Amino acid sequence: MPTTTGMKGGGYYDANSKAQRAAMEPFLPWLEASIERLPAPSQGQDCYRFLDIGSSEGANAVFAIKRLIRALRRVSSLPIQVGFDDLPSNDFNRLFLNLFPQGRLELAAEEIYACAVAGTAFGRLVPAGSLQLATTFNAIGFLNEKPKADLPNFILPMAPGPHAPRRGVDVTDQDLIPFRTQAASDLKAFYTARAAELVSGGQLLVQVFGRRGELSTSHGIYDVLSDALLDAVEQGRLPQVVYEQLLFPIYFRSLEELLAPLQPGAEHEDCFEVLQAEAQEVVVPFNQQWELDGDVNAWARQYTGFMRAFTEAILAAALPENLPQAEILEWIYERIEQRLMATPERYPFHYISIGALMKRL
Numbered sequence: 001m002p003t004t005t006g007m008k009g010g011g012y013y014d015a016n017s018k019a020q021r022a023a024m025e026p027f028l029p030w031l032e033a034s035i036e037r038l039p040a041p042s043q044g045q046d047c048y049r050f051l052d053i054g055s056s057e058g059a060n061a062v063f064a065i066k067r068l069i070r071a072l073r074r075v076s077s078l079p080i081q082v083g084f085d086d087l088p089s090n091d092f093n094r095l096f097l098n099l100f101p102q103g104r105l106e107l108a109a110e111e112i113y114a115c116a117v118a119g120t121a122f123g124r125l126v127p128a129g130s131l132q133l134a135t136t137f138n139a140i141g142f143l144n145e146k147p148k149a150d151l152p153n154f155i156l157p158m159a160p161g162p163h164a165p166r167r168g169v170d171v172t173d174q175d176l177i178p179f180r181t182q183a184a185s186d187l188k189a190f191y192t193a194r195a196a197e198l199v200s201g202g203q204l205l206v207q208v209f210g211r212r213g214e215l216s217t218s219h220g221i222y223d224v225l226s227d228a229l230l231d232a233v234e235q236g237r238l239p240q241v242v243y244e245q246l247l248f249p250i251y252f253r254s255l256e257e258l259l260a261p262l263q264p265g266a267e268h269e270d271c272f273e274v275l276q277a278e279a280q281e282v283v284v285p286f287n288q289q290w291e292l293d294g295d296v297n298a299w300a301r302q303y304t305g306f307m308r309a310f311t312e313a314i315l316a317a318a319l320p321e322n323l324p325q326a327e328i329l330e331w332i333y334e335r336i337e338q339r340l341m342a343t344p345e346r347y348p349f350h351y352i353s354i355g356a357l358m359k360r361l
């Protein structure tokens with residue numbers, strides 16, 4: 001059972017995911033340049049099939065797919081069927097609104113057919129040998145299963161950031177082993193599924209939030225969330241046990257971890273040829289705006305909206321039913337914004353985006 005309950009819906013994720021778009025953008029030109037080398041559809045199929053995995057409400061996914069359709073249209077006018085996948089908990093209504101903004105499909109060209117697919121990235125989503133192209137952006141860091149392991153002293157199976165030490169907040173390397181193992185097994189399942197779905201010569205673009213050296217995309221976000229939750233515990237708004245049991249089932253990979261299953265001697269070495277791979281620190285729009293206008297309040301507001309979009313559903317599901325959930329959620333996100341305004345140096349945010357373009361052998 002996938003562990004996440006998805007993004008905050010009703011257009012909230014779309015409105016607060018400029019950073020995710022910035023994280024996908026550096027990798028799109030790789031595929032725009034190589035898309036003309038996709039294998040032509042077999043006779044009888046006569047249509048290209050694309051699948052985007054973890055599309056969420058769709059604004060970013062539709063943006064990316066439009067660019068890829070335009071790139072393919074330089075060399076082919078054949079029909080293209082595009083599938084947008086996410087977990088069943090996703091706001092698919094919003095996805096369809098993004099696909100049909102004026103009541104008709106708007107995907108950059110003629111003869112485009114869109115469909116939605118609900119299922120986990122770590123399993124099979126479409127029939128074998130049916131895809132020319134698969135993409136995934138900012139999605140495969142969510143663990144497919146929560147390992148049976150406790151992490152009472154932090155809320156994420158990663159080391160806390162270096163700038164926000166707090167007594168009692170601590171994760172040892174030993175604590176992380178079950179989560180690292182789960183992330184590695186998820187990734188293998190992801191490659192196994194895509195290897196089955198892609199035709200020979202088909203391409204796979206994988207991009208996800210991650211870490212490089214001392215920097216992790218998790219730093220800042222989960223430090224301020226952890227601080228706000230512990231503030232709530234200290235003020236008697238939340239039982240300590242809620243903090244101890246709360247876990248955001250998200251893993252931030254290094255590029256080496258992303259590529260490990262494809263290395264010589266590893267399980268998927270014969271499945272994919274890596275064409276390009278890189279870890280990049282991307283420019284985060286709200287950090288950039290702060291540098292330009294010095295408005296820390298606006299920075300704190302946008303930072304809070306950005307993290308609320310992908311943390312609220314998981315947090316809400318962890319709150320006991322006998323507590324005033326909506327009130328506590330409001331309090332926590334207000335507290336986060338206040339903390340960011342008051343001590344921004346405690347929560348610097350760096351988006352490390354890792355990506356690889358590969359070809360099915």
Ligand SMILES: C[S@@+](CC[C@H](N)C(=O)[O-])C[C@H]1O[C@@H](n2cnc3c(N)ncnc32)[C@H](O)[C@@H]1O
Nearest residue numbers: 006020054056060086087120121137138139142
């Ligand atoms: C941060 S959003 C990314 C959305 C979009 N791709 C983007 O880059 O803006 C992550 C999405 O991945 C989805 N997701 C998480 N785990 C998944 C899984 N196992 N299979 C498919 N989608 C998953 C979530 O529901 C969510 O909509």
